[in-house]
Amino acid sequence: MAEFPPPVRRISSEQAPNVVDPATRQEIPEPIARALAPSYGPERLRIDEVSIHYAGSARPAVNRVTLPVRQGEVLALIGPSGCGKTTLLRSLNRLVELTPGATRDGRILLDGDDIDQLEITRLRRRVSMIFQQPNPFPMSIFDNVAYAIREQAMRRPGKAVLQPRVEKALRRAGLWDEVADDLGRPALRLSGGQQQRLCIARALAVEPDVLLMDEPCSALDPISTGVVEELIHELRQNLAIVIVTHNLAQARRVGDHVAFMYLGDLVEYAPTEELFTNPRADRTRDYVQGAFG
Amino acid sequence: MLRSLFRPLTDRRAERMLGATAVSVVLVIVAMIVFIAIEAWPSFQHNGLSWFGSGKDVDAELGAMVNAGADPSGDAYQLRAWPLLYATALTTVLAVGLGVFIAVLASIFIVELAPPRVRSIVVPVVRLLAAVPSVVYGLIGILVLVPFVNDHLINEGQRESVSYVITLNGPGLLVSVVLLTLMITPIMISIVVDALTAVPRGWREGALALGVTRWRAVMSVSVRAIRPAIVAAAVLASARALGEAIMLSMVSGSKGFSPQPWDGLIFLFEPLRPLAATIAEQSEGIAAPALKSSIYAMALVLLVSSLFLSIGGSLIKRRLRLGTAR
Numbered sequence: 001m002a003e004f005p006p007p008v009r010r011i012s013s014e015q016a017p018n019v020v021d022p023a024t025r026q027e028i029p030e031p032i033a034r035a036l037a038p039s040y041g042p043e044r045l046r047i048d049e050v051s052i053h054y055a056g057s058a059r060p061a062v063n064r065v066t067l068p069v070r071q072g073e074v075l076a077l078i079g080p081s082g083c084g085k086t087t088l089l090r091s092l093n094r095l096v097e098l099t100p101g102a103t104r105d106g107r108i109l110l111d112g113d114d115i116d117q118l119e120i121t122r123l124r125r126r127v128s129m130i131f132q133q134p135n136p137f138p139m140s141i142f143d144n145v146a147y148a149i150r151e152q153a154m155r156r157p158g159k160a161v162l163q164p165r166v167e168k169a170l171r172r173a174g175l176w177d178e179v180a181d182d183l184g185r186p187a188l189r190l191s192g193g194q195q196q197r198l199c200i201a202r203a204l205a206v207e208p209d210v211l212l213m214d215e216p217c218s219a220l221d222p223i224s225t226g227v228v229e230e231l232i233h234e235l236r237q238n239l240a241i242v243i244v245t246h247n248l249a250q251a252r253r254v255g256d257h258v259a260f261m262y263l264g265d266l267v268e269y270a271p272t273e274e275l276f277t278n279p280r281a282d283r284t285r286d287y288v289q290g291a292f293g
Numbered sequence: 294m295l296r297s298l299f300r301p302l303t304d305r306r307a308e309r310m311l312g313a314t315a316v317s318v319v320l321v322i323v324a325m326i327v328f329i330a331i332e333a334w335p336s337f338q339h340n341g342l343s344w345f346g347s348g349k350d351v352d353a354e355l356g357a358m359v360n361a362g363a364d365p366s367g368d369a370y371q372l373r374a375w376p377l378l379y380a381t382a383l384t385t386v387l388a389v390g391l392g393v394f395i396a397v398l399a400s401i402f403i404v405e406l407a408p409p410r411v412r413s414i415v416v417p418v419v420r421l422l423a424a425v426p427s428v429v430y431g432l433i434g435i436l437v438l439v440p441f442v443n444d445h446l447i448n449e450g451q452r453e454s455v456s457y458v459i460t461l462n463g464p465g466l467l468v469s470v471v472l473l474t475l476m477i478t479p480i481m482i483s484i485v486v487d488a489l490t491a492v493p494r495g496w497r498e499g500a501l502a503l504g505v506t507r508w509r510a511v512m513s514v515s516v517r518a519i520r521p522a523i524v525a526a527a528v529l530a531s532a533r534a535l536g537e538a539i540m541l542s543m544v545s546g547s548k549g550f551s552p553q554p555w556d557g558l559i560f561l562f563e564p565l566r567p568l569a570a571t572i573a574e575q576s577e578g579i580a581a582p583a584l585k586s587s588i589y590a591m592a593l594v595l596l597v598s599s600l601f602l603s604i605g606g607s608l609i610k611r612r613l614r615l616g617t618a619r
């Protein structure tokens with residue numbers, strides 16, 4: 001079928017945002033699209049020819065990857081272990097800079113601005129990250145959610161200011177009903193699934209534009225996973241979401257677009273159903289059919 | 294018989310043995326307190342609560358006790374120990390406060406900022422410093438710090454202004470606190486470094502990913518998380534500072550005097566003598582019953598304060614841990 005490596009589909013940044021019906025993947029005519037409140041919003045993040053090298057390794061961990069991230073859609077990154085998914089994700093809010101010796105080439109644009117030009121604290125508030133291991137801070141539930149708001153404020157905000165924002169974030173993360181009776185409880189006493197949703201609430205409290213999730217469900221049981229996936233579905237209305245997952249069924253359930261990476265290369269980027277049912281590259285087909293990985 | 298000791302114990306026997314050990318340790322401590330309390334009783338009995346008060350010259354009182362001989366009258370027991378208590382509290386609080394501050398900052402530097410090579414040198418050196426006998430610090434004090442303070446920091450005007458009560462010639466509060474801090478800080482650094490190193494990376498990365506600066510991430514998450522360890526370090530350091538006798542007796546000026554903060558800069562150079570140093574210095578005169586009882590009374594006060602210190606410390610730690618508990 002296709003030769004390997006297949007040509008990476010490059011998406012030009014000038015292209016107008018797609019207006020596609022998420023169910024049928026058909027392009028919707030403009031007027032109807034507006035009426036339907038399209039699930040594909042404007043492009044928020046553009047990954048442009050990004051390569052990332054770690055010191056001491058010959059080949060780049062991420063090799064000239066170009067991808068768009070749109071509001072209103074979930075972009076799922078899949079690929080075998082070590083293919084650079086985490087590395088790519090961590091470069092999007094410049095967390096990869098914490099690794100000594102890691103260097104990045106190429107540009108990443110957030111709403112058209114190069115993220116290297118943005119102040120790093122502002123960037124990370126706009127592009128927030130959820131980690132594989134739930135990492136609530138050792139404080140109360142309330143303090144966890146209020147953490148970023150407090151840190152961002154010039155003067156210490158009072159409880160009256162914080163309370164509504166904390167409640168809103170917890171509601172958006174679908175955790176409010178479970179914890180509302182005692183927000184002073186230590187966050188580490190919550191279950192793993194609740195902790196992960198608390199981390200999501202903590203990230204949502206500062207109203208980010210993009211949410212990065214690195215295997216957010218891998219430490220959770222199936223029920224908590226279902227709850228978090230449900231949550232991702234709802235959140236994507238107002239956020240651009242990038243999720244890394246090893247679970248192909250999950251990528252299929254929550255992803256609107258899927259990007260398949262292999263050894264640092266972006267092999268294929270396509271609407272979810274298309275990538276799973278009719279992959280263009282052999283590597284992709286082998287991977288989604290479980291032949292390797 | 295001996296071999297049976299090394300045979301694997303059944304759980305119940307092991308439990309019983311551990312229980313017996315714990316009980317006997319507690320018994321020994323209680324017996325010690327009771328013994329000291331009995332010996333101390335005459336001193337408290339004759340002075341009442343004014344034992345803890347001020348007003349007289351402690352050194353003169355202690356001298357009188359020796360002179361009172363083997364069969365002292367009630368008056369010979371008179372003791373107003375306030376200057377000694379105050380000196381103990383003052384040196385301990387200043388040194389521990391300063392030490393905690395330095396230890397936290399130094400640990401942050403070691404764990405967060407120092408390159409791995411620097412770290413691998415500094416940490417063992419700090420651990421080594423923690424093991425230096427306090428007498429060595431005392432020696433450094435006498436040979437280096439005391440002459441330095443005497444020659445360069447104290448001027449004649451200051452000497453004159455207080456010459457009618459005390460002589461300022463180097464040993465005093467400043468040297469005591471500096472050396473005490475130097476003595477207790479390494480152990481605190483080593484405890485805090487261990488705790489900081491054990492802070493899960495995810496917490497710090499989580500804070501950074503929320504758009505918090507590195508400094509704030511360390512202060513608001515890592516340091517906050519290790520508060521129990523900081524308290525533990527402070528309690529340990531306070532216990533060492535409270536009990537430090539020899540070094541302080543060498544460099545404190547050894548005078549039953551209460552340095553007054555409102556004396557201005559002179560405050561730092563004024564001599565003093567904490568309880569532990571007093572006990573060490575006066576123990577030769579223990580044949581005199583009045584002095585013996587007074588010394589035991591001081592020992593009891595020291596013992597009870599360190600007991601309260603560790604109880605208070607664990608209460609605070611428990612409160613702080615609540616936030617962390619799994």
Ligand SMILES: Nc1ncnc2c1ncn2[C@@H]1O[C@H](COP(=O)(O)OP(=O)(O)OP(=O)(O)O)[C@@H](O)[C@H]1O
Binds near residue numbers: 057085086087246
């Ligand atoms: N801190 C690091 N220093 C050096 N090399 C690294 C570092 N982190 C990752 N790598 C290398 O970069 C490549 C990509 O790693 P990355 O963690 O991004 O993979 P991944 O796709 O997230 O894998 P997984 O699915 O197992 O999480 C790997 O070959 C890995 O060995």
Ligand SMILES: [Mg+2]
Binds near residue numbers: 085086087214
């Ligand atoms: Mg990964």
